[in-house]
Amino acid sequence: MENIKEYIEANKKRFLDELVELLKIPSISADKAYKKDMLKTAEAIKKRLLEAGCENAEICETPGFPVVYGEKLIDKNLPTVLVYGHYDVQPPDPLDLWNSPPFEPVIKETKIHPKGAIFARGACDDKGQMYMHVKAMEFMTKNDALPCNVKFMIEGEEEVGSENLDWFIKNNKEKLQNDVILISDTGMIAKDVPSITTGLRGLSYVEVEVTGANRDLHSGLYGGAVANPLNVLSKMIASLTDENNHITIPGFYDKVENLSAEERNKMAEAPFSLEEYREKLDIDAVYGEKDYSTLERASIRPTLDVNGMWGGYIGEGAKTVLPSKAFAKISMRLVPDQDWLEITDLFKKHFESIAPEGVRVEVKPHHGGYPYVTPIDTIAYQAASKAYEATFGKTPIPQRSGGSIPIVSLFEKELKSKIILMGFGLDTDAIHSPNEHFGVWNYLKGIETIPYFYKYYTEMTKK
Amino acid sequence: MENIKEYIEANKKRFLDELVELLKIPSISADKAYKKDMLKTAEAIKKRLLEAGCENAEICETPGFPVVYGEKLIDKNLPTVLVYGHYDVQPPDPLDLWNSPPFEPVIKETKIHPKGAIFARGACDDKGQMYMHVKAMEFMTKNDALPCNVKFMIEGEEEVGSENLDWFIKNNKEKLQNDVILISDTGMIAKDVPSITTGLRGLSYVEVEVTGANRDLHSGLYGGAVANPLNVLSKMIASLTDENNHITIPGFYDKVENLSAEERNKMAEAPFSLEEYREKLDIDAVYGEKDYSTLERASIRPTLDVNGMWGGYIGEGAKTVLPSKAFAKISMRLVPDQDWLEITDLFKKHFESIAPEGVRVEVKPHHGGYPYVTPIDTIAYQAASKAYEATFGKTPIPQRSGGSIPIVSLFEKELKSKIILMGFGLDTDAIHSPNEHFGVWNYLKGIETIPYFYKYYTEMTKK
Incomplete structure (x- = not known):
């Protein structure tokens, strides 16, 4: 892994260009008018998976929008990581609040993202975060650093409730067999405060x-x-x-x-400034259920x-x-x-x-x-934690998110494996909102961190 | 007046055709996009006023949409009737609930209107009711039956609050001088129950x-x-x-x-069937302020x-x-x-x-x-009542309406004259709603009744 920083630096421009290409296609699953764009996006991802080193990639029909599946199986005695992501995006309205058109990506510097952020619908949720995994895969296959088997399952209906993923999983249990499911569709507390999501609503x-x-x-x-x-x-x-x-x-x-007082006290230790929160949203006061803190209300x-x-x-x-x-x-x-x-x-x-x-x-x-909570004493969680330590120099904080990935509990039920939620987006990235963006630094940091997870997970599984 | 029925019968088709022409122009005052259509409508009305016998008609600029003014002054010793109406209409949305396009008028029979009704935005409110006065004027001038002076003031901003009529009236007090103001922009209880509106909210x-x-x-x-x-x-x-x-x-x-028990008892005598009301609206129950009847709640x-x-x-x-x-x-x-x-x-x-x-x-x-209430012991009211008696064979019922013509109280204040609200529309005509319509029978009955008002009002004023 010693050359990963160099590899990313050398290929940075291409990594961004490829993501920009993907973001140009308006893959809005909620609106039937975009059906052609949905299929075009699926085709583009299939192509990129093959380029990144998958031996096999296919577009799998479902009763709804297709799932893109890809895999590289190197040894059946080694563990298998299943990467889940989605290629559909939220509708972009209200359009008049976007500073640049939602499907014409632009890279602009912001206060939080001095190295630039890509502004486009889906930049963070989830095309950008999903594509980090494709580029991490590319690094591993091109540099002889893939330590285990890998499968990709990229769906097109996450923003409309993953209606047909249930059907797809139940019909492809063997194909999807894995030891751990890796997802980047959540956020982290701050750029200097890495975190792993341990709960979803x-x-x-x-x-x-x-x-x-x-x-x-x-x-x-x-x-x-x-x-x-x-x-x-x-x-x-x-x-x-x-x-x-x-x-x-x-x-x-x-x-x-009902969380114990101890658990609630522990939550209260997470870094959080109510003043900053209010300032960023430009509100004079927060609003919510009596007797609960803002972090609790939102998780x-x-x-x-x-x-x-x-x-x-x-x-x-x-x-x-x-x-x-x-x-x-x-x-x-x-x-x-x-x-x-x-x-x-x-x-x-x-x-x-x-x-x-x-x-x-x-x-x-x-x-x-269904809501989902994952324990932190598993090998998978420990491997993810070590991966963050390797690239951020800090132990990530386990954090329960207020968001939902409705399919997560289904994964656990049907595929009998643990889920690791390694998110690299920020709360301020405006996902589901006008001017959604994803920091260039975050995108590249994700690509850098993911291979370490593969490395540690494989090593720790062998022990 | 003996020939009025024959005159209407002979000209019926043309009366309808002319109204249909007017209804084809989408004069929506609430939406700036229709400015040209507003002006086109004003021009059309000016032309029709001249054809109907006005000696003079003009389009008077205001800070907003213009007012169409017309007049025929035959003798300064005779009373002057000022006719008020409006040529603007409500926006037609929701468009998908119209059975035919709102600005492509069609005449269709309905249960309530066996002689047909004109379906179009503005058919009743107020192009149809306003145009009755133009055609009544035509009858009177062509048949030597105009007994007094007449002025027309047809505005283009009633549906958006008559914002500039205030300005227009204050700047044209002399021109608008009159003895009584005649308006058809309200309804009647039923086709066989004529009524005169004595109050507006x-x-x-x-x-x-x-x-x-x-x-x-x-x-x-x-x-x-x-x-x-x-x-x-x-x-x-x-x-x-x-x-x-x-x-x-x-x-x-x-x-x-607060109305007295006596006044409320009198109101309760008006013909009204709650069952029919519910049936026509397809509701299981009415809904409103406790301790008041449906008629009271709505007036x-x-x-x-x-x-x-x-x-x-x-x-x-x-x-x-x-x-x-x-x-x-x-x-x-x-x-x-x-x-x-x-x-x-x-x-x-x-x-x-x-x-x-x-x-x-x-x-x-x-x-x-402002709300408005008019007494019924005036010459103007009595003349209107006699006009209905002449054409309906029944004394009309004085009725307070739930609707508003915000400008009415201004008329009284600025022009110092009484207002007579002779409406010929029905509650079921769907004004402000999809499928607005106006009965052909009602339209023609209005044209027939109006000249009698002029006749009786002039006669009674002389006494």
Whole structure:
């Protein structure tokens, strides 16, 4: 591994150019209009996997968007690492808030990224972080440094709930057999504070529709006498949390894991400045569940957020309409040991039960996933920790993230292996937001760190 | 007047064709993109006024869209009727709910309109009802039946709050001098139940914006820890009405006129079937302020309705975003003696005061108008009543409407004359909604009834 820094330095420009190429394709899985771009992205990744040294790569059909699979198997007595990532991205709207078009990547310096950051939808989540693994693979195969077997499974439906990955895994258990699953789809605490994600929140995503009269009405003639779905939906949503920001859905907290005072104290030791947090978001105060800290609210506690809401006249000027319908997209982040199917069901029942007379309510479950927590006393975790030590000179901090990768718990269940979440993005990278970016330094640091994981994991497994 | 029925019958097709021509122009005042169409509509009306017998017609510039003015002055000793109407229309969205394009008028039979109804945006509100007056004028001038002076003032900003009509009236007081103002921009109870509108609600229309963090955030990483403007806005809106659907804004009801038990009993005598009302709207129950009937809720009581609300991801599929901003358009219908400027101010202060920590709130007043009530013991009202008797064979019922014509109270204040609201539309005509229409029978009945008003009003004034 002694030459890894030199190899990266020598190939830096190409590594960036290749990622930029990938980021130009608008692989938006949520919108059917981008189907061709999805397939184009899958083809591009297959090609790159072969170039990086995979002996075999293929585009595997699923009932939805395909999975790109690649592998290099050097010895069946050696361990096998399965790399998971995704090539689909979040929709880029609202477009007018982007400083440069989301699918025309530009590299710009920022305060946090003095060596530049690539601005584009998917730069960090997850094309950039996924592609670190392809380039780490290239380094290992070109420098005779691949110590074990490796498999890649890059899907195209992560941003829409990995609907068909379940099907794919169940139908390809043998092909996907592995000893450890390696994922870079999370973040780290700060550039000088490496961390390994040891927990992910689960998710239940639903869409609700409130219908009043059978048509839009004149708010003068009918206002005050007929239920207004927007007023009603506001009241219904408002009632889902109480004055302490506890969620009021009966049974919602029944299975929530309560951390011990000791565990909470340990969490509180993580480096965190509330002032800096507020400053970066430009808010005068944080907001959340009573009796929990900001870090706790964003990791070990479940949430209920309206992700989108609409109804009535939303154009320029004024229209005095009493709309027939109002809509909201609502997601709940879940923690161990909440079951997302059960929570979705509790939500649906409760939401329907609080609908007042005069409206009809429909709840459409969208997708979801189980929360996940991983222990830190495994060989895999220790190998990852040593890899960070080798490249950052610091022991990484185990951290529970507020985000969700719904498929992670499925991996463990179906493939019976542990998952290691080595993320190199930063909270400020604006994933899912306008101006998403990924630091050039972080990208290259990821490529440098990953081969060490392979090395230590293989060495420690042999012992 | 003996030949009026024959004249209408003989010219029916042309009367409809001319209205259809007018309805084809998308004169949407709320959207600047339609400026050319606004001016084209004004030109068309000017031409029609001259054809109908006005000696003089002109397009009068204002700081906004122009007012079309026309007149025929036959004798300064005779009374002068000022006809007010508007040539602008509401935006047609949501477009996908129209059965035929909003600016491609079609005549179709319906259950309520067996003689056909013209389906188009503006068919009833107000191009159709305004054009009845132009055709009534034509009848009177072509048949030597115009008994008095007449002036037309047709504006282009009624649907956006008549912002510049105030300016126009104040600058043209002499030109607009009149004895009575005649308006058809309201409805009647039913085709066999003629009514004259004796009251209009006032209006205060505001737009609110709630801002949380300085950018859209990932709802996994930040959810639960940072205020979500959509959750917050829902809570704020929900709190504006209590469990009895009373509005909670301090001082809101202070000036509300309380009707006597006698007046309320009289209102309750108006023909109204709650069952039919529910059936037509396809709702299982009505909804509104406790202790008031549906008719009262929609006329003598003030309201607060969300006319539009939006924020976050509203496209297809799912996006786990914690939005930076949430918006709502909110209108309050006001009753005597509420002052819309005062109410707007009370709303703004209250709404800002209930914003929780972690968000910033902005309230932008849009437009508004005063409520209006007219007595029924005037010559003008009696003349209108007799006109309906002549053509419907029934005495019309005085009725307070829930709608607003914000400019009406200004007319009275600036021009010192009484207003007569002779509406021929039906509640079911879907004004401001998709599939707006106006019955052919109603259109022709209006043209027939209006000349009688001129006749009786002139006769009764002479006495």
